[in-house]
Amino acid sequence: MTTVILALVIGGLFGFVLDRVAATNPQYIIKMLNLTNLHLAKVILLAIGVGSILMFGGQMLGLVDVGHMSVKTAYVGVFFGGILLGIGWALSGFCPGTGVAAAATGRKDALFFIAGGLLGAAAYMATYPSIKAMGLLSKIGGGKVTLGTVPGAKYEGLTGIPGDILGIVLGIVFIVVAFALPERLSGAPAGKTQPAE
Amino acid sequence: MLNWKTGGLALGLVFFLAVLLVKPIGVSTQFVILDGIVWNAVDPTVVTQTEDDKYTSSNAYLAKSGGKYAKSVANPLNYSFVFVVAMVIGAAISAALRGWVPKEERVMPPIWRANFGDSHVKRYVAAFVGGFIVLYGARLAGGCTSGHMMSGMMQTSLSGYIFALGAFGAAVPLAMMMYRKEG
Numbered sequence: 001m002t003t004v005i006l007a008l009v010i011g012g013l014f015g016f017v018l019d020r021v022a023a024t025n026p027q028y029i030i031k032m033l034n035l036t037n038l039h040l041a042k043v044i045l046l047a048i049g050v051g052s053i054l055m056f057g058g059q060m061l062g063l064v065d066v067g068h069m070s071v072k073t074a075y076v077g078v079f080f081g082g083i084l085l086g087i088g089w090a091l092s093g094f095c096p097g098t099g100v101a102a103a104a105t106g107r108k109d110a111l112f113f114i115a116g117g118l119l120g121a122a123a124y125m126a127t128y129p130s131i132k133a134m135g136l137l138s139k140i141g142g143g144k145v146t147l148g149t150v151p152g153a154k155y156e157g158l159t160g161i162p163g164d165i166l167g168i169v170l171g172i173v174f175i176v177v178a179f180a181l182p183e184r185l186s187g188a189p190a191g192k193t194q195p196a197e
Numbered sequence: 198m199l200n201w202k203t204g205g206l207a208l209g210l211v212f213f214l215a216v217l218l219v220k221p222i223g224v225s226t227q228f229v230i231l232d233g234i235v236w237n238a239v240d241p242t243v244v245t246q247t248e249d250d251k252y253t254s255s256n257a258y259l260a261k262s263g264g265k266y267a268k269s270v271a272n273p274l275n276y277s278f279v280f281v282v283a284m285v286i287g288a289a290i291s292a293a294l295r296g297w298v299p300k301e302e303r304v305m306p307p308i309w310r311a312n313f314g315d316s317h318v319k320r321y322v323a324a325f326v327g328g329f330i331v332l333y334g335a336r337l338a339g340g341c342t343s344g345h346m347m348s349g350m351m352q353t354s355l356s357g358y359i360f361a362l363g364a365f366g367a368a369v370p371l372a373m374m375m376y377r378k379e380g
Contacts, residue, residue: 003276006219011280013211014222015287019295021204024288027306027380033365033372036379042201043208044347050209051351055216070221072339072349074356081338082345082363085331089364090372092327093306095342096335097224097284099328104285105292108303109324116328121228122236123329124336128258131337140359147353158355167353174350178205186373 015101024102026093026109033090035186042178049174056167059150066152073143077136212351219276221352223344225335226266227281233259233270244270258336308380338363 021043022028031037058064072078089095094102094113102110124131131137142156148166149157157163199207215222233254237243244254244267252267254260259267269275292298305320313319335341338360340349346364349357 003219004274004279007276007279008283008286010211010215010218010222011283012287012290013214014280015284015289016291017204017207017211017287018284019288019291020199021201021208022198024292025298025302025306027302027308030306030308030372030376031380033368034376035369035373039201043205046201046205047208047212048347048351050206051212051216051347052353054209054213055351058213058217064217068216068218068220069352070348071352071354072345072356074354074359075339077337078339078345078356078359079363081334081336082360083367084334085338085341085360086334086364086367086369087371088327088330088332088334089342090368090375092324092331093309094324094327095331096228097341097343099331100224100281101284101288104288106298106303109305109320112321112324113328113331116325116330117228117332118232118328120329120332120334121225121336122232124333125229125232125256125258128261132257136337141355145355147355147358150353163353170353171351178201187379 018101023098024105029093036184038181042181045174045178049171052167052171056164060164069153071144071155074141075137075139221348225341227278228332230269230278237270308376311378311380312376
């Protein structure tokens with residue numbers, strides 16, 4: 001029962017914040033991807049940085065359970081799957097989480113995204129044995145690894161650098177990049193102000 | 198809408214809260230679980246219980262990793278599935294408080310209209326095809342923008358960086374080619 005309550009609270013907050021940062025709006029996703037409005041890129045970078053510093057800082061202080069980490073396996077398909085996701089992301093302006101949340105805000109195109117997504121997931125379920133046979137799921141770089149070695153974690157480190165300190169340093173880097181990024185990187189119309197959205 | 202500083206801080210706090218209290222956030226697996234729930238409702242032989250409280254499936258993907266997906270299909274009231282249902286509720290509450298999405302944006306965003314015209318069918322087909330590719334890719338990768346990129350890079354996972362490289366490496370050039378007109 002506790003897990004269900006936690007799921008309701010954290011999931012509810014996640015959906016609420018996704019909508020408040022405009023991640024449910026395909027306009028902002030597309031304008032991040034074509035580099036004409038980096039609002040969401042800044043949001044994502046800052047969020048990763050804040051999350052990383054709090055989690056690793058909390059671990060060092062003994063306030064955060066290292067056992068709650070869940071590191072995914074690195075394999076060839078992660079890269080190819082990322083490319084496919086990127087193509088569909090640019091085409092639709094949605095990713096799995098934001099698409100579902102967007103439908104909840106009243107976007108009809110998001111409903112079509114979800115329908116396509118359910119079919120795509122089913123297609124993967126059907127083709128999984130051949131994907132596996134093709135070797136696309138073979139581990140690379142040691143599989144479930146973190147960049148540094150996190151004290152007390154069940155995961156290997158790619159390097160011997162203390163993983164918690166590295167996590168905090170990278171967190172700071174993410175935040176610095178978030179602040180350093182300009183409003184837009186591409187095609188700024190000369191002498192024209194950006195149209196209101 | 199929140200500015201990027203407040204918004205990024207709030208989003209980071211949610212990702213931290215998740216890993217503090219339970220585990221990192223992820224969404225795309227639940228498309229598989231929902232497919233499994235529907236499939237199993239139509240054909241109850243898809244997910245079966247073995248002895249000692251474990252589950253397996255006639256589908257190799259649902260049966261993998263000791264049947265953990267099969268178990269979630271059999272018990273939808275688990276953390277990850279309820280999390281996504283709650284995400285829907287949270288997004289709806291936020292939208293209701295700000296007066297929902299403006300009517301003219303409910304079918305397509307302005308930048309789509311500026312580049313591809315006002316055809317509803319065209320936009321719906323693109324969203325459907327996009328959804329298919331996104332979820333096929335997410336399942337091949339073993340996670341999506343939330344699970345791989347945000348939760349992954351936050352934990353300094355190698356896989357998160359590989360995923361982000363593939364996703365942005367494909368999405369940015371394609372979006373720059375597709376959406377040349379400002380919307």
